[in-house]
Amino acid sequence: MKTVDGGVTAPKGFKAAGVHAGIKKSGKKDMALIYSEAPCRTAGVFTTNVVKAAPVKWDQKVVLESPFAQAVVVNSGVANACTGKEGYDCCTEMAAETGKALGIPKEAVLVASTGVIGAQLPMDAIRSGISKMAPILGCKRLDARLAAEAIMTTDTKPKEIAVEVELGGKTAVVSGMGKGSGMIHPNMATMLCFLTTDACIAREMLQKALSADVKDTFNMISVDGDTSTNDSVVLLANGMAGNPEITEEGEDYRLFCEALHEVMTTLSKMIAGDGEGATCLFEVKVSGAPDKEAARTLAKAVVTSSLTKAAVFGRDANWGRILCALGYSGVSFDPEKVDIWLLSRAGKLKIVENGTAAGYEEEEATRILSEEEVTAIADVGAGDFSATAWGCDLTLDYVKINADYRS
Amino acid sequence: MKTVDGGVTAPKGFKAAGVHAGIKKSGKKDMALIYSEAPCRTAGVFTTNVVKAAPVKWDQKVVLESPFAQAVVVNSGVANACTGKEGYDCCTEMAAETGKALGIPKEAVLVASTGVIGAQLPMDAIRSGISKMAPILGCKRLDARLAAEAIMTTDTKPKEIAVEVELGGKTAVVSGMGKGSGMIHPNMATMLCFLTTDACIAREMLQKALSADVKDTFNMISVDGDTSTNDSVVLLANGMAGNPEITEEGEDYRLFCEALHEVMTTLSKMIAGDGEGATCLFEVKVSGAPDKEAARTLAKAVVTSSLTKAAVFGRDANWGRILCALGYSGVSFDPEKVDIWLLSRAGKLKIVENGTAAGYEEEEATRILSEEEVTAIADVGAGDFSATAWGCDLTLDYVKINADYRS
Structure with missing residues (x-):
């Protein structure tokens, strides 16, 4: 191919x-x-x-x-x-x-x-x-x-x-x-x-x-x-x-x-x-899910979280929002077994280990998030299944485009 | 009381x-x-x-x-x-x-x-x-x-x-x-x-x-x-x-x-x-639902729709977004039986009748949407149950507040 x-x-x-x-x-x-x-x-x-x-x-x-x-x-x-x-x-x-x-x-x-x-x-x-x-x-x-x-x-x-x-x-x-x-x-x-x-x-x-x-x-x-x-x-x-x-x-x-x-x-x-107002492609890879459908649900929960998307726009490694979105997805897992990484052309960085902050530099995280394609990888430690979802950041332009009076 | x-x-x-x-x-x-x-x-x-x-x-x-x-x-x-x-x-x-x-x-x-x-x-x-x-x-x-x-x-x-x-x-x-x-x-x-x-x-x-x-x-x-x-x-x-x-x-x-x-x-x-960045309270009342849980699901779908919330911020009676959100909520109904009204202190206006545009003036709709509390009422014509949900508009300030680098 x-x-x-x-x-x-x-x-x-x-x-x-x-x-x-x-x-x-x-x-x-x-x-x-x-x-x-x-x-x-x-x-x-x-x-x-x-x-x-x-x-x-x-x-x-x-x-x-x-x-x-x-x-x-x-x-x-x-x-x-x-x-x-x-x-x-x-x-x-x-x-x-x-x-x-x-x-x-x-x-x-x-x-x-x-x-x-x-x-x-x-x-x-x-x-x-x-x-x-x-x-x-x-x-x-x-x-x-x-x-x-x-x-x-x-x-x-x-x-x-x-x-x-x-x-x-x-x-x-x-x-x-x-x-x-x-x-x-x-x-x-x-x-x-x-x-x-x-x-x-x-x-x-x-x-x-x-x-x-x-x-x-x-x-x-x-x-x-x-x-x-x-x-x-x-x-x-x-x-x-x-x-x-x-x-x-x-x-x-x-x-x-x-x-x-x-x-x-x-x-x-x-x-x-190329989503409305987007400044970057935001990819979310989830692994360690108990089944395929759970993996998809977890990945989609993160990629659709308004707070996570706004943080990506701000190039802010606000990992609490990612963990929070995984948590409310409806899939069961142990929060204390979750690891999260950020990945882009600029590098890869572990930001969460066993559900709490991994020791990392915010500047390094911001550098990784400043690329046109950024990936969050989350391993929830509850099985062998994985899935990937794609979205974009939530920007001021998104709101402007969609609040404009139809004329 | x-x-x-x-x-x-x-x-x-x-x-x-x-x-x-x-x-x-x-x-x-x-x-x-x-x-x-x-x-x-x-x-x-x-x-x-x-x-x-x-x-x-x-x-x-x-x-x-x-x-x-x-x-x-x-x-x-x-x-x-x-x-x-x-x-x-x-x-x-x-x-x-x-x-x-x-x-x-x-x-x-x-x-x-x-x-x-x-x-x-x-x-x-x-x-x-x-x-x-x-x-x-x-x-x-x-x-x-x-x-x-x-x-x-x-x-x-x-x-x-x-x-x-x-x-x-x-x-x-x-x-x-x-x-x-x-x-x-x-x-x-x-x-x-x-x-x-x-x-x-x-x-x-x-x-x-x-x-x-x-x-x-x-x-x-x-x-x-x-x-x-x-x-x-x-x-x-x-x-x-x-x-x-x-x-x-x-x-x-x-x-x-x-x-x-x-x-x-x-x-x-x-x-x-008083949601983050909000300029108004957005209330959604759904009636005509087949059961109570369906009524809640329908009302919450509209009140959480980013596109609808952005339209409310723009004071735009973009009813297609409301109908769309009802449609993807997971509740079954006949779109051609849906009526939608806008309501606020400034008045009440029917904007959708039987699933298509009711004859109304956009200026009148904008006037109603320009209050601090606005309500969308949707009757989906599928039963006797109703529910109310509350949210707010999606504004530029919401994105600004949440994209700000933590510092």
Whole structure:
């Protein structure tokens, strides 16, 4: 497996486009299209929020009921959430218009939206965007980049990754693009990720691989603890790599999962590190947990603790907050067996030993915390399981971005 | 039942004191003492955090095992949490010194600490504080106020309340003082509340009343979602009102619970509204829930949502965030049956009807949100149960206070 320069067009047969359709008043790109020359097997995971945006409901139907999918159409600017029947009709029309432009059934088109909640889609702009994008779909590096830019809201950087993997003697590519916390019109963060691969893999194995990996990647990110109404991760596999179809667990499935994990982990870290107002990526590794689920719960408790996040912003090794968050996570452990370290490119430092302060210099801790990626490692001494979660610091800019009056 | 001007010394037989013992470098008061002339039946509820501060462990033992308690000694400045065996020994000594000064066994002394985690108590200052306080204990209004001030950290106001209630032909008083989110040395918020009453009530009924009411009062507050290692609520009843002992459920128990509820609700709102950096009290009332626990879960989800709290700070009626928080709370309901209102002294406004925007003016919503106490009311249309939670807005000052380097 190796990382290559590329985005969603890196696997064979995938094309993309990104344009300004007129939804965002800023004039920035606001629509993206992904298209596969060959029909794709499809897997998806979606928000667990009871309040689901119209495109989430549509995509769940496509993933479950359509024999294949061949395109994804995305708009940023309006989330099409809490929009009732009219919103669902708009979503259906968006799929139908895209299908017409590409000569495929609307049931083969996945739809995603991100932006303000409660507003209806501006359908004139949506239709204009679709007719602009269909003729300019391309498979070049730049085409993928334009699509990755078009799904951004307050993200500061586009987020793309591609890896190559050998499957049954053939080279396959797994790639993806994602967006994180952001808004045009202050509203909630939406995480969207679109993954493409030319690997040949049975549908149930594709969904199995995605569902398993999401627990250790996207579900381990937190920017602010608010689960969006629009979160979606979809994975399209068009089989054009020509590898023998993966139909069961085995070496090729393992290799595919490894490549998928690399893509999903990288996008997860990119999204967490570019959280609203963030100045750094904050990684939390927990070991010594009594089981895997406990390890995930402990790591997520620390990464979502407002007090810990504010301390990271202040480059303050306020370990009491980390220990406190572990303590209220709901997992049982002996506080007097906990060790905690800080880690970054600047070094590694033990700050807690057996639940109380290890002898360390505050200046050294601050130096380690002053990097763009910082890690807290906690061993709770209660077992053999570990997990990693990713988040970011809680900054003045986070509050400014989210308190701004919508105007 | 009526509210009277007073604090922990309002019930018969209770005395208090508050002094600067030398723990806080600022010179502000940092030790408080409450004493009852008669032995008290005692009830307590404590943090559910696995990491428990030394005084929490001590108090749990006193409440469970001691036949009575007669004093509470409190220090602010150092939390005595994550301090190992040395910390527990300091806590025991604090109880013993207080007992010696008052002529009561150390097992009759409750102890509480709030402040920085991981540091040991400065025992010279603690001893000096105890010997200062014992001779000046008083039952005047001012004595209670000095004690309420001495337990403050970054609280901006002391928090006291007293109510009178008729029990079996006698006038009894239930009163309390509390502190909320704050720190001297940036660290986690600790909620401490000390409740006193001269009502005569059996020990098991006292604990029952406290445990039941805490679910709807203190457990419904959130400043930042971080559950402290030191949270403690203790209730002392010395029986000096002379009412017939309350030994079972009945009219007197109901009246006592009503008075206790008034005291605990008032302190809860005082603590939430004075949360770190807060500019307003944010109250969330949920109705139409399928059961009581679901109602509490829904209300707490909204009051702890960072995005909602930031919107309140911006006086922005960003109802999508409220609906989103209800949606990810884990409670099942039909989003298309949800109605939401905003309420404050400035008026009441329906902003969501059947899950989508009600026709309202943003200016009107902002006017309502610009008060010092604002309420969001959500009816989720799934049953007959309701609950109320209290929090505050998420402000630039919250981040500043908590990102400040400890120095």
